[in-house]
Amino acid sequence: MKTNLKKASLLLTGVMIGSKLFAQSTDTSATAKDYVRPFSGGGELRTWSIGVHGGLLTPFTIFGRNSRQDFTNPTEQFGYGGYIKKQILPSLGLQADFLRGKLTSSNSQPDVTGTSPYGSYSTKLNWSAALSANITLANINWRHEKPFVQPYLTAGVGNLNYTPRITPVGGQQENFKKTDNGHINELFIPVGLGLKFDLAPGINLDLGYQVNFVQADNLDGYNHGAGDDRFSYAHIGLEFALGSKKKHQMATHNPVSSMRTEYQWENQRTRTELQQQIDAEKAKNAQLASDLATTNANLAKLTTDSDGDGVVDVNDKCPNTPAGQKVDGSGCPLAKPVVYVTEEDKKVVKDAIKNLEFDLGKATIRAHSLPSLDRVARLLVDKNFSLKLAGHTDNTGSDELNMRLSKDRAESIKAYLVSKGANASRIEATGYGETQPIATNKTAAGRQANRRVEFTLY
Known part of the structure; x- marks a missing residue:
């Protein structure tokens, strides 16, 4: 198992280092298509996304050897989960994570008597909920227009609900906790890294590795040593951006490219055309300001609604209508419809x-x-x-x-x-x-x- 994890770690490291992390489309014909007006706010971009993933759960992590775990022979088990993410900045998002699965291992460390008291354990991860920060790297790029690969880091905090079951040497499997059906709730800290590949607009392939630090030493049902328990999760999944397909996903959009496009377009205009536009806008704004002043003066006389029924006083034939009363266009109460029990x-x-x-x-x-x-x-x-x-x-x-x-x-x-x-x-x-x-x-x-x-x- 340790060899398999080393291979997986080397493969992930090789992808992150050896692949073109900043490989982007260099087709200049796509410039206008990928353009988003700079400083236009999040309304021009898709900031919400959801993701689903599945992979391998194991008590072994990259932070230590198997021989130092409470149980020295960990095995891989299937896990799955999902998340919903809000992208706040191009490089920063907040996501709510969910994870389920199972952890197993065998051959516990010797206790104070020098013997191994447990043959194995199996812990069911009933559910976990965490709030994490997702830091996207390399999507702001001065050399290429559109990112294809987005490395990312995650860190957060959450609650883990799990049920450890231990098997004494020569005995039957039993719950570690004797109450609450063996369920335990503990704080845990998930830390991870990974890569997201832009498969299509708004669809990303997600490859990641996460280490979860449990703030307790009972995840495996064996309180041994001075350190808290931890486990890792290597996964593959898909992320889907929510919202209009006409908008770009903020996490994969390169705002520098849009700024460059904006600069090029501005320089294509002549000084005379620009000055004419400025003069026309000034004249239009002056007229709008004059019209607005006139309109505001008229509205001040026509917008008073004393009883708050939605009909201004000048048109209200039934003033002082009780609050919440539905009225017609003249401000008079509507007759209540008769409804029969069928x-x-x-x-x-x-x-x-x-x-x-x-x-x-x-x-x-x-x-x-x-x-x-x-x-x-x-x-x-x-x-x-x-x-x-x-x-x-x-x-x-x-x-x-x-x-x-x-x-x-x-x-x-x-x-x-x-x-x-x-x-x-x-x-x-x-x-x-x-x-x-x-x-x-x-x-x-x-x-x-x-x-x-x-x-x-x-």
């Missing part, structure tokens, strides 16, 4: 009641109930209906507990509908506990029927 609307509510389930003894809505609740929320938003939620329980448990549970479940549904855009003021959530049974509480089927939330749409 059979189709009732069916949406019935489906939600039928599919509604909570965790046992809790107000937590189960995941399979959410799609039908989403349809109820859409109905409330689209038709501005009102909804009454009535929570009920069977007679198991105390009266106080049942009353609170029924209220909490109704409120839980209300909170979910509001999170999907429904108007909270049009939803009433009430709990009745065990006081309104619809079936006998002496049988399991009856108690099941009594544990319910009733929806009343109006």
Whole structure:
């Protein structure tokens, strides 16, 4: 494995050093096509991009030998991830990274007794989220017009959620952490480098290598030595620029080339033509200033809207309209449309009641109930209906507990509908506990029927 990593490192180094890092298109006919007006701001360029990648995860890194790791025989495993990036400057971007995968190795270092306590470990990287700075090199170039290869460096900080499982020598694999299903959250620092190749406008091939420094010594489930754990990730992926295809991606655009083009165009104009344009612009600006002064004087008389209903006072036939009231062109309140509850609307509510389930003894809505609740929320938003939620329980448990549970479940549904855009003021959530049974509480089927939330749409 160590030999493979050395080969990969030599290959990446060879690409960075031996390839033409600053190889660009020298076709001068493309100058106008690649031109972006200097100092025009980010609006002329694509600054958002997303990327996906996959590659090899391993506990071994370029910073040290295998013999110094907690486990001395690391193996490679598949990892994958993605990111979304905002390019702030041509050479600087901020990106939010995501990574998943698995780390494995065997043959732990001897403990204080001089023996190796663990045969192997396997750590699942459940997820990681990090915010990193991405420094792009060589896209600002004074010799060539358009970059083809962009070396880059990254550094950031984030949170890593992982589950280490260790296998004692001669024993069975077990979780290192005995609580929370073995999950551990730790701070980590990702540092990396790589190359991006311009495959097409807005599409880049991404080759990278990243070392992740975990701020803990339990990534492999074995607290050994004085140093924190770390792992590396070598990947290949694609980056896609977001936005109009007519715009250039900031990270691959060379602003120096546009400045040169701007200089050449300016020098093609004669002094007489330039002076004529200046004189014409002065005359136009003077006329615009005069027109603007006249317009502002007239607007000051016509733009007062005392009640804030969007209709100026001179045209407002119904002054002092309450705030938020929708009005017509003369400023008078619009009649509210009459909306009826249809059979189709009732069916949406019935489906939600039928599919509604909570965790046992809790107000937590189960995941399979959410799609039908989403349809109820859409109905409330689209038709501005009102909804009454009535929570009920069977007679198991105390009266106080049942009353609170029924209220909490109704409120839980209300909170979910509001999170999907429904108007909270049009939803009433009430709990009745065990006081309104619809079936006998002496049988399991009856108690099941009594544990319910009733929806009343109006």
